[in-house]
Amino acid sequence: MIIYVTRFDEAAHLLSVCWLEVRGNIQNTIFLPGVYVVSFRIMLVKPDGFRDWPIKLRVSTSNGQLVESERFLEGDQSRCRNTVAPLRPVGGDWFELDVGEFSVETEMSLTVDFSLRETEGQWWKQGLVLDCVKVQLSNALFGI
Numbered sequence: 001m002i003i004y005v006t007r008f009d010e011a012a013h014l015l016s017v018c019w020l021e022v023r024g025n026i027q028n029t030i031f032l033p034g035v036y037v038v039s040f041r042i043m044l045v046k047p048d049g050f051r052d053w054p055i056k057l058r059v060s061t062s063n064g065q066l067v068e069s070e071r072f073l074e075g076d077q078s079r080c081r082n083t084v085a086p087l088r089p090v091g092g093d094w095f096e097l098d099v100g101e102f103s104v105e106t107e108m109s110l111t112v113d114f115s116l117r118e119t120e121g122q123w124w125k126q127g128l129v130l131d132c133v134k135v136q137l138s139n140a141l142f143g144i
Contacts, residue, residue, distance in 0.1 A: 007041065007131055007132050008131070008132060011043075011129050011130060011131045012129070012130045013045070013128075013129045014125060014126055014127065014128040014129070014130075015126055016124050016125070016126045017124065017125055017126075018122065018123075018124055018125070019117075019118070019119040020055070020116070020117060020118045020119070020125055020128075021115065021116075021117040021119065022040070022115065022116045022117070022130060023113070023114065023115035023116075023117070024113075024114060024115075024133060025111055025112060025113045025114070026111065026112045026135060027111045028109050028110075028111060029109065029110060029111075029112070030107065030108070030109050031104045031107070031108060031109075031110055032104065032107050033104050033105060033106060033107065034103070034104055034137045034138075034139070035101055035102075035103045035104075035137065035138040035139070036101060036102055036103070036104065036135055036136065036137055036138065037098055037100075037101050037135070037136060037137075037138045038059045038098070038099040038100060038101075038102075038112065038114045038133065038134070038135050039088075039096040039097060039098050039099060039133070039134045039135075039136075040096070040097045040099060040116060040130060040132075040133055040134075041090065041094055041095070041096055041097075041130070041131040041132045041133070041134060042087075042094070042095055042096075042097050042128060042129060042130055042131065043092075043093045043094050043095070043128075043129040043131070044073060044093075044095075044127055044128060044129070045093075045127050045129055046126070046127045047073055047074055047125075047126070047127035047128060048074075048124070048125065048126050048127055049121070049123040049124050049125035049126060050072060050073035050074045050118070050125060050128075051072065051074040052121055052123060053118055053120050053121030053123070054070035054071055054072050054118070055070060055071060055072075055073060055116055055117065055118045056068065056069075056070050056115075056116070056117050056118065057069045057070060057071070057097075057098075057099045057100060057115070057116055058099065058100070058113075058114065058115045059099045059100035059101075059102060059112065059113070059114045060112075060113045060114075061102045061110050061111070061112050061113075062110050062111040062112075063108070063110060065102045065103070067099075067100030067101060067102070068100070069099075069100060071097075073128065094131065096134065097116075099114050099115075099116065099133075100114075101138060112135065114133060
Protein backbone atom coordinates (compact mmCIF):
# COMPACT_ATOMS: atom_id res chain seq x y z
CA MET A 1 0.00 0.00 0.00
CA ILE A 2 1.28 3.45 -0.93
CA ILE A 3 0.45 6.40 1.34
CA TYR A 4 0.44 9.89 -0.14
CA VAL A 5 0.54 13.19 1.71
CA THR A 6 -2.09 15.12 -0.24
CA ARG A 7 -3.81 18.48 0.04
CA PHE A 8 -7.14 16.71 0.51
CA ASP A 9 -8.21 13.40 2.02
CA GLU A 10 -7.74 11.43 -1.20
CA ALA A 11 -5.78 11.41 -4.44
CA ALA A 12 -6.56 9.61 -7.71
CA HIS A 13 -3.94 6.97 -8.61
CA LEU A 14 -3.95 5.79 -12.21
CA LEU A 15 -3.48 2.02 -11.99
CA SER A 16 -3.87 0.95 -15.62
CA VAL A 17 -5.86 2.47 -18.50
CA CYS A 18 -5.50 2.64 -22.24
CA TRP A 19 -7.23 6.01 -22.68
CA LEU A 20 -6.80 8.76 -20.11
CA GLU A 21 -9.01 11.80 -19.69
CA VAL A 22 -9.25 14.11 -16.68
CA ARG A 23 -11.43 17.18 -16.99
CA GLY A 24 -13.24 19.63 -14.81
CA ASN A 25 -14.33 23.20 -14.39
CA ILE A 26 -14.66 26.03 -11.94
CA GLN A 27 -18.01 27.68 -12.49
CA ASN A 28 -19.03 31.32 -12.11
CA THR A 29 -16.09 32.43 -9.98
CA ILE A 30 -15.12 36.07 -9.51
CA PHE A 31 -11.56 36.74 -10.69
CA LEU A 32 -9.65 39.95 -9.99
CA PRO A 33 -7.45 41.45 -12.74
CA GLY A 34 -4.28 39.49 -13.47
CA VAL A 35 -2.80 36.50 -15.28
CA TYR A 36 -3.79 33.13 -13.83
CA VAL A 37 -2.19 29.70 -14.19
CA VAL A 38 -4.15 26.43 -14.03
CA SER A 39 -2.03 23.52 -12.76
CA PHE A 40 -2.51 19.87 -11.87
CA ARG A 41 -0.65 18.71 -8.74
CA ILE A 42 0.74 15.30 -9.69
CA MET A 43 3.15 12.58 -8.61
CA LEU A 44 4.71 9.94 -10.85
CA VAL A 45 5.01 6.52 -9.19
CA LYS A 46 6.74 4.08 -11.56
CA PRO A 47 5.12 5.70 -14.62
CA ASP A 48 4.70 3.69 -17.76
CA GLY A 49 3.00 4.31 -21.11
CA PHE A 50 3.67 8.06 -21.31
CA ARG A 51 6.88 7.90 -23.38
CA ASP A 52 5.51 7.51 -26.93
CA TRP A 53 2.46 9.80 -26.90
CA PRO A 54 2.23 13.22 -25.23
CA ILE A 55 -0.59 14.19 -22.93
CA LYS A 56 -2.74 17.01 -24.27
CA LEU A 57 -3.47 19.90 -21.91
CA ARG A 58 -6.23 22.45 -22.37
CA VAL A 59 -7.70 25.42 -20.52
CA SER A 60 -10.57 27.58 -21.77
CA THR A 61 -12.67 30.33 -20.26
CA SER A 62 -16.25 31.49 -20.71
CA ASN A 63 -14.96 34.75 -22.25
CA GLY A 64 -13.35 32.91 -25.18
CA GLN A 65 -9.74 32.33 -24.13
CA LEU A 66 -8.22 28.97 -25.12
CA VAL A 67 -4.76 27.51 -24.50
CA GLU A 68 -3.76 24.05 -25.74
CA SER A 69 -0.38 22.41 -25.21
CA GLU A 70 1.20 19.00 -24.82
CA ARG A 71 4.06 17.31 -23.02
CA PHE A 72 5.51 13.91 -22.39
CA LEU A 73 5.49 12.75 -18.78
CA GLU A 74 8.48 10.54 -19.60
CA GLY A 75 11.40 11.13 -21.95
CA ASP A 76 12.35 13.89 -24.36
CA GLN A 77 10.14 17.01 -24.48
CA SER A 78 11.59 18.28 -27.78
CA ARG A 79 9.08 16.18 -29.76
CA CYS A 80 6.12 18.26 -28.47
CA ARG A 81 4.45 21.20 -30.12
CA ASN A 82 3.48 24.03 -27.76
CA THR A 83 5.31 22.40 -24.89
CA VAL A 84 4.35 23.74 -21.49
CA ALA A 85 6.80 24.59 -18.72
CA PRO A 86 8.67 21.75 -17.05
CA LEU A 87 7.17 20.03 -14.05
CA ARG A 88 7.67 22.28 -11.02
CA PRO A 89 8.66 20.52 -7.77
CA VAL A 90 6.35 21.57 -4.92
CA GLY A 91 7.48 19.35 -2.06
CA GLY A 92 8.17 15.69 -1.49
CA ASP A 93 7.54 13.77 -4.71
CA TRP A 94 4.81 16.18 -5.89
CA PHE A 95 5.00 18.39 -8.98
CA GLU A 96 2.78 21.02 -10.56
CA LEU A 97 2.01 20.50 -14.23
CA ASP A 98 0.85 23.76 -15.81
CA VAL A 99 -2.17 23.37 -18.07
CA GLY A 100 -2.16 26.96 -19.30
CA GLU A 101 -2.74 30.61 -18.50
CA PHE A 102 -5.65 33.00 -18.91
CA SER A 103 -5.88 36.71 -18.22
CA VAL A 104 -8.48 38.94 -16.62
CA GLU A 105 -8.49 42.67 -17.44
CA THR A 106 -11.26 43.80 -15.06
CA GLU A 107 -12.95 42.02 -12.18
CA MET A 108 -15.38 39.50 -13.67
CA SER A 109 -17.15 36.20 -13.19
CA LEU A 110 -15.76 33.36 -15.33
CA THR A 111 -16.16 29.66 -15.84
CA VAL A 112 -12.81 27.95 -16.41
CA ASP A 113 -12.65 24.51 -18.07
CA PHE A 114 -9.47 22.40 -17.94
CA SER A 115 -8.39 18.96 -19.12
CA LEU A 116 -5.54 16.49 -19.40
CA ARG A 117 -5.87 13.60 -21.86
CA GLU A 118 -4.05 10.99 -23.86
CA THR A 119 -6.28 8.94 -26.14
CA GLU A 120 -4.12 8.42 -29.23
CA GLY A 121 -1.62 5.87 -27.99
CA GLN A 122 -2.46 2.20 -27.84
CA TRP A 123 -0.26 1.59 -24.79
CA TRP A 124 -1.56 1.07 -21.29
CA LYS A 125 -0.72 3.92 -18.93
CA GLN A 126 -0.04 3.76 -15.22
CA GLY A 127 1.71 5.49 -12.35
CA LEU A 128 0.16 8.98 -12.44
CA VAL A 129 -1.21 10.26 -9.13
CA LEU A 130 -3.46 13.34 -9.29
CA ASP A 131 -3.95 15.32 -6.09
CA CYS A 132 -5.77 18.49 -7.12
CA VAL A 133 -6.13 21.32 -9.60
CA LYS A 134 -4.90 24.77 -8.65
CA VAL A 135 -5.75 28.16 -10.14
CA GLN A 136 -3.44 30.94 -8.98
CA LEU A 137 -2.03 34.25 -10.10
CA SER A 138 1.05 33.59 -12.23
CA ASN A 139 3.14 36.13 -10.31
CA ALA A 140 2.50 34.09 -7.13
CA LEU A 141 4.54 31.26 -8.71
CA PHE A 142 7.65 33.40 -8.75
CA GLY A 143 7.12 35.49 -5.62
CA ILE A 144 6.53 38.73 -7.52
